[in-house]
Amino acid sequence: MPRDATALLKKVRKIEIRTKALSHQIFAGEYHSAFKGRGMAFSEVREYRYGDDVRNMDWNVTARLRAPYVKVFEEERELTVVLLVDVSRSGLFGTSVSTKRDLLAEIAAVLSFSAILNNDKVGALFFSDHVEKFIPPAKGRSHLLHIIREMLELQPSSDGTDISAALQFLTGAIKKKCTAFLLSDMLDTDAAGHPRYEDAIKVAAGRHDLSVIKVTDPRERGLVPVGLVHIKDSETGRGSWINTDSAAVRREYARWYESLSEEERRIFNKYKIDNVEIATDSDYVKGLMALFGKR
Secondary structure (H helix, E strand, O other): OOHHHHHHHHHHHHHHHHHHHHHHHHHHHHHHHHOOOOEEEEEEEEEOOOOOOHHHEOHHHHHHHOOOEEEEEEEEOOOEEEEEEEOOHHHHOOOOOOOHHHHHHHHHHHHHHHHHHOOOEEEEEEEOOOEEEEEEEEOOHHHHHHHHHHHHHOOOOOOOOOHHHHHHHHHHHOOOOOEEEEEEOOOOEOOOOOEOOHHHHHHHHHHOEEEEEEEEOHHHOOOOOOOEEEEEOOOOOOEEEEEOOOHHHHHHHHHHHHHHHHHHHHHHHHOOOEEEEEEOOOOHHHHHHHHHHOO
């Protein structure tokens, strides 16, 4: 077996052992209670009782038996779960325990195992500034391991980010309501520094049960005074020199970052999207539990 393939299998096995244990011990019950089925499924027909909703009357059975009967429905537990995973170049940044992409991969694996334990179908959509790969929802361990391998091995053909493209693909590819997790650093702005994805997230949240897991790195929140440094946008390649010793420069950067975060929160609140921010230097278990607790 080639060395690269052996190394990949070791990575897959390592992430499977860790995330499968977390899913079994911590998340299975929380996931089950937090994410409900996609609707109500027909269960049986029984005689009408006082207080039953007349809209559920089964008129064919009522006519045949000459007594009022109603249809009984119960919650359909099986879900279709789709993970929208950001594989743009900004995910390679990391100054703590891991890069943002490594953390995204592990969180996605935990969610996948939790879904499989709940007997749900799981699919994955990997995106940069376009959809790089789509794996349709299915069940089973082999399917799940296929998703994990793609998360670890996929080499995106582009460096940029277009969250709208991913969300639009989701609404086109998955016709029935699904539970969707958008896993991204959410760094997708226009020339003025504002989020570009509001219209697409509005449509997707109206069609599906959408949650956002934003992954960040502590060094993105503010500049450290280390003198004159050259910074480069990992996605566009554009660079410039900045004086990090300047208090005015540090304040302006902090103001921009907080303004962007406020716009994100406004969008999430406006369209009632459950969300959580998880940093590379934090415990993502607590973050996911907090997300489940919002449900």
